Amino acid sequence: MAWWRRRRAARGFLSETDRITYETLRSGAQAGRNLRAGLTPEHAEPAARHLRMMLGGTALAICDSQQTLAWSGLGEHHRAQASEHAHRVLRGGDVVVLTRTDLPCEVPECPVRAGVVAPLVVDDRVIGALAAYSPRPSAGLARATEQVATWVSGQLELGELDRERTRAMEAELRSLRAQISPHFIYNSLGAIASFxxxxxxxxxxxxxxxxxxxxxxxxxxxxxxxxxxxxxxxxxxxxxxxxxxxxxxxxxxxxxxxxxxxxxxxxxxxxxxxxxxxxxxxxxxxxxxxxxxxxxxxxxxxxxxxxxxxxxxxxxxxxxxxxxxxxxxxxxxxxxxxxxxxxxxxxxxxxxxxxxxxxxxxxxxxxxxxxxxxxxxxxxxxx
Structure with a gap:
């Protein structure tokens, strides 16, 4: 009977695989909310933290065409280099794999020795880059970074669609005001004049x-x-x-x-x-x-x-x-x-x-x- 109770209690907990899946989905949902708000420093910073948790690398950077918007993780002294890495992606539109020669560093134990930079694409335009860094090259990290960058691009595109829809609704509201105003104003003034x-x-x-x-x-x-x-x-x-x-x-x-x-x-x-x-x-x-x-x-x-x-x-x-x-x-x-x-x-x-x-x-x-x-x-x- 005691053994049965122990077995039953154990079933109440998530497996390690379930826990990792849950944490990944939760991080994705939180990152998505920030990304749909736009590619800005204000929203890129929290998104970068959640994306790094999804990828599990040493560090992660989000860049636009001008600057590094966010850096999450160790080795922040490489932040300025992230923009240079992003420019290579912005020019060619392809995924770039970084080696130690691309990441010069004077810190002996620096954990940023390799990386992968993937394009962020909205409406067929490369508008930025996602860079994931690690202590050593990893084929798994390269594939994961490319997939996450595709997902991030989708979130950014959804956000742009939302903003376009909002702008369209605002324009429709202005149009609605214009429809109400002349029709109603003329009739009302005529009624008032009659009194x-x-x-x-x-x-x-x-x-x-x-x-x-x-x-x-x-x-x-x-x-x-x-x-x-x-x-x-x-x-x-x-x-x-x-x-x-x-x-x-x-x-x-x-x-x-x-x-x-x-x-x-x-x-x-x-x-x-x-x-x-x-x-x-x-x-x-x-x-x-x-x-x-x-x-x-x-x-x-x-x-x-x-x-x-x-x-x-x-x-x-x-x-x-x-x-x-x-x-x-x-x-x-x-x-x-x-x-x-x-x-x-x-x-x-x-x-x-x-x-x-x-x-x-x-x-x-x-x-x-x-x-x-x-x-x-x-x-x-x-x-």
């Missing part, structure tokens, strides 16, 4: 609402806001639209208090409400009703905007959400301004499972729903 003589007090109130709306909609900076702030600005928008449409526009707001503090991407809800107003009234005879719902789902908040307007062709909406510019243009003609933009930004921030869900059909109105986590890493309103 100047007949109801000056009402005109002043609407002008203040208009000023607050445009201040929020055209603000600079700040990727996120609270749902409460987004809804507050939507209320301003709806007050101005109701001044224009009068009794033809009815609005229902059903918002759970628990979801008001939730952070959401800036201008994630307002374009959806604008679509609903245009669907509900533009081509519909009689009264149009817009219903905005915010539901507490535990760890998630669900936002839904529904109208009883003319609806849309589901295929055109799908094409707009997929980023098809021709579909988006047609959808825009039917009122679907900014759907693709909002959907792309939600997916970028929270993942593909948090994109827009659109239910629509000609003559049956439209309902747009999305769910966001109440708490997400890096997502917080800017103050």
């Amino acid at each position: 100047v003589r007949t109801d000056p007090d009402r005109a002043r109130e609407l002008l203040l609402e208009f000023a607050d709306f445009t201040r929020y909609a055209l603000r600079r900076g700040g990727a996120y806001t609270t749902l409460a702030d987004e809804l507050r600005n939507i209320e301003r928008y709806l007050v101005l639209e109701q001044a224009r449409f009068g009794e033809r526009l009815r609005v229902n707001l059903l918002i759970a208090p628990e979801v008001l503090p939730v952070a959401v991407p800036y201008l994630a809800v307002q374009p959806l409400v604008e679509n609903a107003v245009r669907h509900g009234l533009a081509d519909k005879e009689g009264v149009g009703t817009i219903t905005i719902t915010g539901t507490d789902l535990g760890d998630l908040a669900e936002i839904a905007i529904e109208d009883d307007g003319v609806g849309s062709d589901p295929e055109l909406v799908r094409r707009a959400l997929d980023g098809d510019r021709s579909g988006e243009a047609v959808a825009r003609d039917s009122g679907s301004v900014g759907l693709g933009n909002v959907d792309a930004r939600l997916r970028q921030v929270y993942g593909d499972e948090h994109g827009l869900v659109v239910e629509t059909a000609p003559g049956l109105g439209t309902k747009v729903t999305f769910r966001v986590p109440k708490y997400a890493p890096g997502v917080h309103p800017d103050r």
